[in-house]
Amino acid sequence: MLIGVPKEIKNHEYRIGLTPASVRELTERGHQVIVETQGGAGIGFDDEAYVAAGAKIIETPEEIFATADMIVKVKEPQPHECRQLREGQLLFTYLHLAADPEQAKLLAESGASCVAYETVTDAVNGLPLLAPMSEVAGRLSVQAGAYHLQKAQGGMGALLGGVPGVAPAKVLVIGGGVVGTQAAMMAVGLGAEVTLLDRSLPRLRQLDTEFAGRVKCVYSSSESIESYALEADLVIGAVLIPGAAAPKLLTRDLISRMKQGSVVVDVAIDQGGCFETSVATTHQDPTYVVDGVIHYCVANMPGAVARTSTMALTNATLPFVIALADQGVEKAVATNPHLLAGLNIYQGKVTCEAVAQALNLDYVHPAAALPQTVQAAMAS
Numbered sequence: 001m002l003i004g005v006p007k008e009i010k011n012h013e014y015r016i017g018l019t020p021a022s023v024r025e026l027t028e029r030g031h032q033v034i035v036e037t038q039g040g041a042g043i044g045f046d047d048e049a050y051v052a053a054g055a056k057i058i059e060t061p062e063e064i065f066a067t068a069d070m071i072v073k074v075k076e077p078q079p080h081e082c083r084q085l086r087e088g089q090l091l092f093t094y095l096h097l098a099a100d101p102e103q104a105k106l107l108a109e110s111g112a113s114c115v116a117y118e119t120v121t122d123a124v125n126g127l128p129l130l131a132p133m134s135e136v137a138g139r140l141s142v143q144a145g146a147y148h149l150q151k152a153q154g155g156m157g158a159l160l161g162g163v164p165g166v167a168p169a170k171v172l173v174i175g176g177g178v179v180g181t182q183a184a185m186m187a188v189g190l191g192a193e194v195t196l197l198d199r200s201l202p203r204l205r206q207l208d209t210e211f212a213g214r215v216k217c218v219y220s221s222s223e224s225i226e227s228y229a230l231e232a233d234l235v236i237g238a239v240l241i242p243g244a245a246a247p248k249l250l251t252r253d254l255i256s257r258m259k260q261g262s263v264v265v266d267v268a269i270d271q272g273g274c275f276e277t278s279v280a281t282t283h284q285d286p287t288y289v290v291d292g293v294i295h296y297c298v299a300n301m302p303g304a305v306a307r308t309s310t311m312a313l314t315n316a317t318l319p320f321v322i323a324l325a326d327q328g329v330e331k332a333v334a335t336n337p338h339l340l341a342g343l344n345i346y347q348g349k350v351t352c353e354a355v356a357q358a359l360n361l362d363y364v365h366p367a368a369a370l371p372q373t374v375q376a377a378m379a380s
């Protein structure tokens, strides 16, 4: 298969879909890989490293989109990238379609098969291609929050850990999955007073044991969200209903009653955000203020530490890239239900139920969208 890797074009996005090490794995299996010139240069993967791994360097993204059988990216394609996709082509990247009707429309119109990293599943109810970036974003969320609590950044001037004689700041983490757990761990490490809310009792039990009393693990309800948010210096939004738009858990009214100079970090912004006042921001201009509360809503937080993130992401995506390249999309998803869960758009049809629901579009079960011959093979 001819695999194409264009340079990422979102604001301050230096990650890349394949490292030279992952290119080598693919070329050793007989695949061809084309990489846009300077695609990994921002994080120390220069063109020579890709050539040494067996890739060919291509001058323009247009040539990559025009020739590759599979496009491997990191962030969701931007509108002019979507328009270059074509029928029969395979796109493998983050999509976050529930919050992005325009992208969903363009991808459906392209006729391409689009597999979203964030809805690929695993055998233990996890999201293995979201998890590494959630680990990064969870850890970063506390760094971002701590920074913006500083007076010169517009914050109230609080130090997360306090000092002897002065109480630590209060951190509220809403959602105790991968992002929330990593955020709580970092906040504990910095000495903050941490409360974590989740709606899953098994998850709360597990975290209560793991944090051994160092984090208050509380059931998430409108009441608990309100009472802890009003006391908080930093709130981190880390909820997810896979594939779906994030529920709005902090209302505008509640935000208006929070402490002046407090900070909210909405990590769930890529699924539309879990605070009513959240609007996606960029690394270049990451924050804005609503009613005295600083909002940090960067939709590609891991891009800030792009070298670590690229390696963590490609460690997880490579086995799936190999499966897709070796078998082609139809056979790969037909033989792996976890990859099938990643199929969001197939030849114009929306094949992820949560996305279809969020965007009020017709849903076709992914297995039913595949060609008859593949369906027959799946049934036997």
Ligand SMILES: NC(=O)C1=CN([C@@H]2O[C@H](COP(=O)(O)OP(=O)(O)OC[C@H]3O[C@@H](n4cnc5c(N)ncnc54)[C@H](O)[C@@H]3O)[C@@H](O)[C@H]2O)C=CC1
Pocket: 118, 127, 130, 131, 133, 134, 135, 137, 174, 175, 176, 177, 178, 179, 180, 197, 198, 199, 200, 203, 220, 238, 239, 240, 241, 246, 247, 249, 266, 267, 268, 269, 270, 271, 298, 299, 300, 301, 302
């Ligand atoms: N902004 C960025 O750069 C990045 C954003 N993300 C996003 O962060 C979000 C969280 O991701 P993960 O931690 O990997 O998801 P996860 O699935 O591991 O955890 C989500 C948690 O939210 C909980 N939850 C659901 N509804 C809730 C509610 N009403 N109240 C409290 N908890 C609730 C679930 O029980 C689950 O424990 C996702 O939207 C993900 O796409 C992830 C990486 C980077």
Ligand SMILES: CC(=O)C(=O)O
Pocket: 075, 094, 130, 133, 134, 270, 299, 300, 301, 302, 303
């Ligand atoms: C998950 C995601 O949106 C990111 O890594 O940018």
Ligand SMILES: [Mg+2]
Pocket: 285, 286, 287, 288
């Ligand atoms: Mg600003």
